[in-house]
Amino acid sequence: MSTELEERLRADMERATRDVRVPPGLALKACRHYHKRAITTRAVAAAGTAAVLTAGALSVAEVTGAFGRPAAGAQVRTTAYVISRVEHALSAPDLANMVGYTRTVYRAGVTPRPVPGGVNSLADPAAISPQSAGYEVLWAYHRSTRLSFFTASGQPVFGERITVGKGSLATTAVTYASHTWWRAQSARPAAAGSASQGCLPGGQIRLNGSANAWPDFIHSQLACGAYSVAGKQLIGGVEALKITGGSGQITLWVNPATYLPMRLDQGGLIQVSFQWLPATRANLAMLNMPVPASFHQVAPPS
Amino acid sequence: MGSDRAADLESFLAVRGDVLLRTAVLLAGSREAGEDLLQAALERLLRRWRTIEGDPEGYLRRTLYHLAADNWRQQRARRTRLRLLQPGAGAAVADGTAEVDLRDSLVRLLRQLPPRQRAAIVARYWEQLTEAESAQALGCSVGTVKSATSRGLRRLRELSESAGSAEPAIQGPARGTA
Numbered sequence: 001m002s003t004e005l006e007e008r009l010r011a012d013m014e015r016a017t018r019d020v021r022v023p024p025g026l027a028l029k030a031c032r033h034y035h036k037r038a039i040t041t042r043a044v045a046a047a048g049t050a051a052v053l054t055a056g057a058l059s060v061a062e063v064t065g066a067f068g069r070p071a072a073g074a075q076v077r078t079t080a081y082v083i084s085r086v087e088h089a090l091s092a093p094d095l096a097n098m099v100g101y102t103r104t105v106y107r108a109g110v111t112p113r114p115v116p117g118g119v120n121s122l123a124d125p126a127a128i129s130p131q132s133a134g135y136e137v138l139w140a141y142h143r144s145t146r147l148s149f150f151t152a153s154g155q156p157v158f159g160e161r162i163t164v165g166k167g168s169l170a171t172t173a174v175t176y177a178s179h180t181w182w183r184a185q186s187a188r189p190a191a192a193g194s195a196s197q198g199c200l201p202g203g204q205i206r207l208n209g210s211a212n213a214w215p216d217f218i219h220s221q222l223a224c225g226a227y228s229v230a231g232k233q234l235i236g237g238v239e240a241l242k243i244t245g246g247s248g249q250i251t252l253w254v255n256p257a258t259y260l261p262m263r264l265d266q267g268g269l270i271q272v273s274f275q276w277l278p279a280t281r282a283n284l285a286m287l288n289m290p291v292p293a294s295f296h297q298v299a300p301p302s
Numbered sequence: 303m304g305s306d307r308a309a310d311l312e313s314f315l316a317v318r319g320d321v322l323l324r325t326a327v328l329l330a331g332s333r334e335a336g337e338d339l340l341q342a343a344l345e346r347l348l349r350r351w352r353t354i355e356g357d358p359e360g361y362l363r364r365t366l367y368h369l370a371a372d373n374w375r376q377q378r379a380r381r382t383r384l385r386l387l388q389p390g391a392g393a394a395v396a397d398g399t400a401e402v403d404l405r406d407s408l409v410r411l412l413r414q415l416p417p418r419q420r421a422a423i424v425a426r427y428w429e430q431l432t433e434a435e436s437a438q439a440l441g442c443s444v445g446t447v448k449s450a451t452s453r454g455l456r457r458l459r460e461l462s463e464s465a466g467s468a469e470p471a472i473q474g475p476a477r478g479t480a
Contacts, residue, residue, distance in 0.1 A: 005459055006427055009408045013428045016409040017327050022319030023337060027311040030344035 098276040099283040100140035105271045112136070112149055114160045114173035116184035116300050119147065139286040141279060146287045161289030164188060171300070172289050181291045184300035199224035215259040218252070221245060227252070235262050307351060311344065318359055322366065328424045329370035331413040342369055367439040371421040411461040419454035422447050 106112075112119045134152025138145060143164040149157040160173040169188050174181040199221065221227040227245035233253060234240070240253035240262050253263040264272040277283050315322075319340075326343070327336030343365040347358055354361050412420055418440070425436035426447070436447045 005408075005455060005462075009412075009423070009427050009458070012407040012409045013328055013412075013424075016407055017324035020320065020324045020327050020333060020336070022315050022323050022340075026319070026337065026341060027315050027344065028308055030341045030348065031308040031311065033341065034345045034348040 097279050101275045102138045104136040107269045116171045116186035117169035144287050179295045180298045181295050182300040199226045371418045371440050419450045422450035423454045
């Protein structure tokens, strides 16, 4: 049964919307938005993880030699465009909750060793040792990173977990050949994890491991000229942006939708592929660094 | 997104778009916000396009109500300009609803209700859905529809009465039966 209020409500609703018509192009607008979102979702799923992190990043920096140079004049416009797009990508809230997964393949002769707060890598193709790394697997989420180094045949060499704290890095490392492990606190590098980094020499990559650090890093290094845009290249069906730094020694292929890296090449010595994964319980468990019961603790290297 | 899908959507909107937009305008509180709401619902429809069997209107309508009842607009931080209208005569003009005649209208007061109450009232008195159908559209229980409708009507009556001479007093009990 209707009351006066209800009757009046119906009449007012009818009157208020009598002239409402669907504007032309609404379907197209919805399609465009949908399409844009679908591209971004696919890109995040397919492209790549965060994280050559403190450790992986430092190893890249140490292997690299020369300093980056400002971009050439012809590239300024392209670089400026990319910078503006990166700023846009920085506002993406979803990045913060992605788990970074990277797989890094080393050329024969790269011998990494765990040190507090990172990894030291020696590159000497003539000196292949049993400790030479074939590949490295890295998991990163927010302030934690776990790295595992393997020989080319898949034997574990060492594993390391690094957690970024206030002004310090907590490192736990396990070396499988010697059945030893150590734990250390070390000072946090000044640039690591900072929201806005200065110009890093030699194409260095220093990140705190979280996914959303990548667009910030790319933004700051393009802006200061340490990296520059070198074109586009199709990777996995995505037309990736090619960005180079360190006098061309370091090349990053960046997803144009998310500005997260898809691939990295460091002078042919190191190739990194990136993936971004959801923060599921299983993926987060990969950040743990279990110490086998039979291993004994030793002092950390200086 | 294939162009054929866009064409299908255009055809669908050509037939049913006006009706759906009228509902969206009432749910969202203004024409601009209504178009925005309908667009958001269309995007969700596109996402599910392949899995929807039969008439997509049912899905689209449910999505409109779900989005509206879940306070969809406040979740879109970048669209804060499309905030729900505040009480006041100037508000109807300020948000771009000039084309919609809202003078002395209960629709203007409807905007002051919380999203779920507004959605329940639109479902019951605009779409003339039963309580069960409204509950399905809003994704809630029949009891929730009853209470939201009852509270919404009570609030509308209070607002209407407090409007004084501009709004004539409304008599009669609020009812929400199917």
